[in-house]
Amino acid sequence: MTSRLSPEDQARVDHYLSAPQHQVERKPFRPWLLLAIVLASVIGLGLLSRLLSRLVL
Template sequence: MTNKRELSPEDQQKVDQFLQRGVNSVARKPFKPLKLLAILLLMVTGLSVFSLLLAKAAGL
């Protein structure tokens, strides 16, 4: 049993108008999760190395 609903033409027009204005109309680059993962790994690794150097400098 499928529950397929369609908008009335007036409602569809309102949705289309909303999607064309403001923040929704800005073209964005596609999301790249591997790039985000690489950046996070670099940051965590960098902070870890920094904390190790800081601990060594403090004599711990």
């Protein structure tokens, strides 16, 4: 993909991104953990809503 920036602006962007504060090591993305958290949240909120409906009615 070609850049739409001028060479001077691209050099500034490259210099900015190469700074140490922008070189953060991150853990790999784990989609199964995200899916488990979402499912647990949905099931937990569903059970809580059923409990609350039985307490109110």
